[in-house]
Amino acid sequence: GAGVSQTPSNKVTEKGKYVELRCDPISGHTALYWYRQSLGQGPEFLIYFQGTGAADDSGLPNDRFFAVRPEGSVSTLKIQRTERGDSAVYLCASSLKGTAAGGITDTQYFGPGTRLTVL
Amino acid sequence: AQKITQTQPGMFVQEKEAVTLDCTYDTSDPSYGLFWYKQPSSGEMIFLIYQGSYDQQNATEGRYSLNFQKARKSANLVISASQLGDSAMYFCAMRGPAGGGNKLTFGTGTQLKVEL
Numbered sequence: 001g002a003g004v005s006q007t008p009s010n011k012v013t014e015k016g017k018y019v020e021l022r023c024d025p026i027s028g029h030t031a032l033y034w035y036r037q038s039l040g041q042g043p044e045f046l047i048y049f050q051g052t053g054a055a056d057d058s059g060l061p062n063d064r065f066f067a068v069r070p071e072g073s074v075s076t077l078k079i080q081r082t083e084r085g086d087s088a089v090y091l092c093a094s095s096l097k098g099t100a101a102g103g104i105t106d107t108q109y110f111g112p113g114t115r116l117t118v119l
Numbered sequence: 120a121q122k123i124t125q126t127q128p129g130m131f132v133q134e135k136e137a138v139t140l141d142c143t144y145d146t147s148d149p150s151y152g153l154f155w156y157k158q159p160s161s162g163e164m165i166f167l168i169y170q171g172s173y174d175q176q177n178a179t180e181g182r183y184s185l186n187f188q189k190a191r192k193s194a195n196l197v198i199s200a201s202q203l204g205d206s207a208m209y210f211c212a213m214r215g216p217a218g219g220g221n222k223l224t225f226g227t228g229t230q231l232k233v234e235l
Contacts, residue, residue, distance in 0.1 A: 031221060033221075033222065033223075035223075040227075041227060041228075042123075042210050042212070042225030042226055042227050042228050043164070043210075043223070043225050044225070045222040045223065045224070048221060048222055055221075056221075056222060059222070089162060091164065093164075095221065106221065107154070107166050107169060108154075108166075108221075108223060109166060110156075110163060110164035110165075110166075111163070112161070112162055112163045113162050113163070115162075
């Protein structure tokens with residue numbers, strides 16, 4: 001079956017601009033996650049959706065970052081007034097249930113990421 | 120707070136040999152899950168293996184096995200019979216605690232290079 005897809009694969013923007021990054025999870029997965037990976041680092045958690053609602057947005061660095069998942073499937077990560085420090089690979093993942101007690105059945109599967117470059 | 124430590128920034132192994140990638144973790148919660156992911160140069164994170172904190176046996180998945188030592192808080196990944204295609208970045212991650220969300224905390228990764 002189809003995996004997690006993310007668009008665009010690459011995004012170059014200028015400082016101060018607004019960007020949207022899209023994630024299409026695995027069909028039937030109720031949980032969706034956004035992570036950010038800076039060069040030479042492991043991914044860092046941003047936000048987690050269970051269905052349509054943001055169950056945990058504790059990883060969003062500031063109020064320039066916002067994410068939505070209006071119909072419980074596709075999600076969009078929105079970044080306002082981009083800064084050079086926002087340059088990173090933004091990874092999206094999905095899992096079946098989204099519960100910490102889910103065991104191996106709640107493994108997160110990742111998309112290929114969107115490489116964001118802010119000039 | 121949860122923390123994952125991977126102390127090997129880079130590792131080399133000869134083809135067909137076994138290699139162990141180290142991972143230690145820190146958590147105060149009794150319930151957690153440990154994962155290993157592979158990230159080739161293409162960038163996609165590929166799930167390899169999972170170990171639950173209450174699992175009695177070490178997880179195995181094909182050529183991958185997890186050496187889980189709970190008392191030492193370590194979850195090392197063992198890759199047997201290394202292949203050239205195993206060359207990639209490997210990340211250890213922890214999920215938990217129960218009731219605290221399902222987010223993963225990742226280590227800084229180990230770059231594995233398999234040589235002929």
